[in-house]
Amino acid sequence: MNGPFIRNHQYNFIKKQIGYLQRTCQTVSDRKVVEAVRSSTEFKIKELFPDSEGIQGELFGNIPALQTAEDFEQYHRSLESYMTNFPQVTEKQIRKLFHKNKKLPIPDLTIDYRYLTYLGWISISTGKLFLVYPLDGQIVGIEGKFTPTNKKGVCFLCNKHEELALFTAVSKSRPAHSSPDYYKAVGNYLCMDSQECNKNITDVTALERFIQDVLK
Template sequence: MNELFIRNHHYNFIKKQIGYLQRTYQTVSDRKVVEAVRDSTEFKIMELFPDSEEGIPKELFRNIPALQTAEDFEQFLQSLESYMTNFPQVTEKQIRKLFHKNKKLPIPDLAIDYRYLSYLGWNSIATGKFFIVYDLNGQIVGMEGKITPANKKGFCFICNKQEEIALFTAVSKSRLTHSSPDYYKAVGNYLCMNSQECNKNITDVTALEKFIHEVLK
């Protein structure tokens, strides 16, 4: 059985780099340029998995220099899927516990392929809220906030792609020392209205984790 070590955002990053390499093969005739892009692609992908992590089959990526045809690239990406790790499969009970104060909590479709999730996100049209479930350092956490559609395309802070976005605003749990009972701190940013598309685009979870820390810590 293959060791599962590629997370969804890793796979998206690799797919993006491999796509760039494939386009280079198709459009660039200068051999030195092609070799430079190929070496850069391999280096960037290998950087995702530091040497300190034992058991990671890096030989999987050493085949990159041999990729040339469209079939080669397609087969390479398909071969990675068997090494992808699942996002934790949360249950309806777990979700209700995470958002226990929300009595009319809508439950998202949980019959999905969890390999292609970096986070679970869904909105409630009735309440104007957006919900996020994330695996933060091995702990499943939930975050909810108000969502205001921008009615236009813009850059999502999570995936850094231009999609239909909305302003997501959550109230931070942190409080200033000796603050009044009425004190609260709102944290906001623009994110994708469609979390499925966001999960297809995300190549780095740093921005998402930073935002979650701001809200929950």
């Protein structure tokens, strides 16, 4: 594979690992320790792409050669050219995803889609949070209530310490023979600022599980 292949969360993961290696190279004098971290870094990154070949293999094979600050800077820049775009969505598509919401606010769509793992935005006036994500090749949308916590905590999506909100969505599933009043709420704490969350997220497991819990 020679075209773009790195998704935003994978890019964040690689940056995190390469940053740790760079700090080790700059602060640790023991060569064995440095090489152990270098080997671990290369292994963890390659685990993301088990079938690495072509440009992928060449790109990750360059990790053992990273030594100077300039080397690391050039490596970071080289990664960006292999990032895939989040599927670009239009206002019409978003309105279709949330067709029951007649006063749907539309987020800014003039953004760099490479740096999106999910598209998220809030409506302060209605206390709603909206989330769009490509799940199993299909663009899906989740709408739910958000309640600011007015304090920092660990986001369940990116695992970073940020300003949080409780996001609660009603599951679409209904058990057989359930009463008309039955509903199941699915909730968790996530970043108030989805842009920061997108900069930090390194794994989509929790995000996809949450969406599946709501949609199934």
